[in-house]
Amino acid sequence: AQTVTQSQPEMSVQEAETVTLSCTYDTSESDYYLFWYKQPPSRQMILVIRQEAYKQQNATENRFSVNFQKAAKSFSLKISDSQLGDAAMYFCAYRSPNAGKSTFGDGTTLTVKP
Amino acid sequence: DTGVSQDPRHKITKRGQNVTFRCDPISEHNRLYWYRQTLGQGPEFLTYFQNEAQLEKSRLLSDRFSAERPKGSFSTLEIQRTEQGDSAMYLCASSLIEPNYGYTFGSGTRLTVV
Numbered sequence: 001a002q003t004v005t006q007s008q009p010e011m012s013v014q015e016a017e018t019v020t021l022s023c024t025y026d027t028s029e030s031d032y033y034l035f036w037y038k039q040p041p042s043r044q045m046i047l048v049i050r051q052e053a054y055k056q057q058n059a060t061e062n063r064f065s066v067n068f069q070k071a072a073k074s075f076s077l078k079i080s081d082s083q084l085g086d087a088a089m090y091f092c093a094y095r096s097p098n099a100g101k102s103t104f105g106d107g108t109t110l111t112v113k114p
Numbered sequence: 115d116t117g118v119s120q121d122p123r124h125k126i127t128k129r130g131q132n133v134t135f136r137c138d139p140i141s142e143h144n145r146l147y148w149y150r151q152t153l154g155q156g157p158e159f160l161t162y163f164q165n166e167a168q169l170e171k172s173r174l175l176s177d178r179f180s181a182e183r184p185k186g187s188f189s190t191l192e193i194q195r196t197e198q199g200d201s202a203m204y205l206c207a208s209s210l211i212e213p214n215y216g217y218t219f220g221s222g223t224r225l226t227v228v
Contacts, residue, residue, distance in 0.1 A: 004156075033214050044118075045157075045205070047216035091156050097213045100145060100169055104156035 006105035021077045023092030033095040040088040087112045118220035134192045139208030149205040
């Protein structure tokens with residue numbers, strides 16, 4: 001079974017600075033999909049960014065980008081120019097192409113300091 | 115489209131009582147998922163449907179839990195004879211079949227068993 005590990009329970013960043021959240025996963029599959037989700041306090045979880053394992057190019061969505069290292073089974077999220085609205089819990093998730101479900105890490109709580 | 119709706123938002127029940135939650139997914143999405151989230155943890159998979167068929171159910175899920183998705187539209191999750199350990203946030207999500215398509219989550223139903 002796949003496992004997803006987020007080793008940083010809490011992170012903080014100064015507004016306008018850059019922060020990187022870590023995620024590692026364990027799998028024997030060669031094809032899979034990785035996601036980062038954001039869960040603001042008392043609000044619903046939303047998709048931030050996705051990465052297909054067969055793509056070498058790292059995904060980017062505006063201020064959010066990933067560093068996908070397939071051999072190391074690492075999938076970190078970089079947030080540039082951090083904003084107060086980025087404060088949330090961030091979850092890394094793994095999805096097999098043949099499975100409907102996703103496996104989530106335990107999350108990293110990001111605090112943005114003004 | 116109004117997104118994924120969950121009802122109720124909060125439920126307080128006495129131990130031993132039965133509770134039922136409802137989820138209305140995005141109408142174009144043929145997959146519907148139920149996850150459970152406890153404080154400080156990532157979402158834990160419970161079950162998912164593709165249209166009206168329940169394709170997978172977590173082995174961690176006891177027989178007290180049952181889910182339905184009649185006619186492939188809304189879904190209900192019932193917990194019978196609730197226990198204090200059932201206290202959690204129950205999240206519903208929907209998606210398309212394609213594995214690179216992320217989830218759209220609802221706001222969740224927070225269950226407190228007293």
